[in-house]
Amino acid sequence: MFRSLVFFLSIVLGSCLNFCFAGEISKRPNVLFIVSDDLNTLLGCYGDPLAQTPNIDRIASRGVRFERAYCTFPLCGPSRNSFLTGLYPNSTGILANAQIFRQSIPQQVSMPQAFRQAGYFVTRIGKLFHYHVPKSVGTDGHDDAASWEVELNPVGVDRLEEEPHIFSIRPGQFGGTLSWYASPQPDAEHTDGMLARDAAWILERCGNDRSRPFFLAIGFFRPHTPYVAPKDPYFNWYPASSMRVVENVQQDQSDLPAPALGSYKKEQDKLTDALRREALQAYYASISFMDAQVGHVLDALEKNRLTDNTIIVFTSDHGYHTGEHGLWQKQSLFEESARVPLLLVVPNVSTPGTVSTTPVSQIDLFPTLADLCDIETPENIQGQNLAPILAETSKPGRGWALTQVVRRQGKNQQTFFGYSLRTPRWRFTEWDEGQRGRELYDHESDPQELTNLAGSNKHAETVAKLSTMLRKAVLSTMPASGKIPAVNGSKWIPLLVP
């Protein structure tokens, strides 16, 4: 089976590569685009004291680390559709999982599609658009076929063999529920280990034939739940007893409007401090396991002498809570959920080991990569070009980032939005245009967002100013029509096995 796949891919790759003038070497930079799933900034390069992430740190040391980078929507599907099209969720119409922008704005050219149209060899390995994890692992997920020339969907023991062993706080549920397993199987048998191996295989071929530049997108599944990773060494690096548990949650929650805690899941009532420590151990272990796979990809880039002409992007689809404000996982508008790791290495442009502190958004990736690679973009994309900041990290750029979520509340489960604006100093959040609450946090004195200042007279002027700014920012997320596009077509769930 594997041999026939290799044969098939060899034909595809061969015919693609022959399309160009044989022997001519492309001068345009390659792009290695790595996305982790549900990864927050618990990383060595972001200052976490526990995380062992030498390979992601290696990327940071080679280029620019964005200290304040944010997703547009802290949920897999809306976020991925957003940064892969360069449009805010209000313009893709994708505000939930299990959807693809072809169901709402079918004519839109995605970022990888734009690279394809410009002659790049564009490959996807693993999760780039939305997938149900773990049920869709090994399938195309909710993929967009037009975005890629080659798609690879490896599937490892974590999906095929180990699910009966996984501990879950809702037994039998793994994807949306806190669940974990210290696997006895080695890295190479796990899906993310296979992704890295497939990436090395693609990079070897790209190194041997340089007639076309490549855009290689790798979507790792970890540390998304279930937190399944090899016990040795990764779980062993993080003894559960040494994991921190967030305290004083009730006091912290007392100044919050209800929608701020709307992502809380009832099943999490079952969490004891011992289980919280185990969950954190498994989350960290999954991060370090994924980091090791990133290392294999970086090694393959070097081995094939591609490092000097390859832009590296490393990010996650959104942030993640590990107990802050009493929350776990995603879909809140607090810093931990909205913030993402974002690293960019651009040969001859970025300075190794530099840091930008101005707020930026993942919406900015498409215009940035398009500029660096001289790719034509659709006229309607909405981000800013980060190239000037990459060259000079003190540049302020747009100066803010906007993140949104959808909430349902009340008898009729009425839908409304929460929007959160991040400036260098403040986080300001409005629920249902302020009718269901506001939050204001001063990151100069309160980086954990513990004290909501929105109701204080002392800050009335700041609230008024940020509210005006936020509304302007929200307007900029809408398409020219001023209306959020409707999603057509029924939901579909591709599964490898039932």
Ligand SMILES: [Ca+2]
């Ligand atoms: Ca995710």
Ligand SMILES: [Ca+2]
């Ligand atoms: Ca509080």
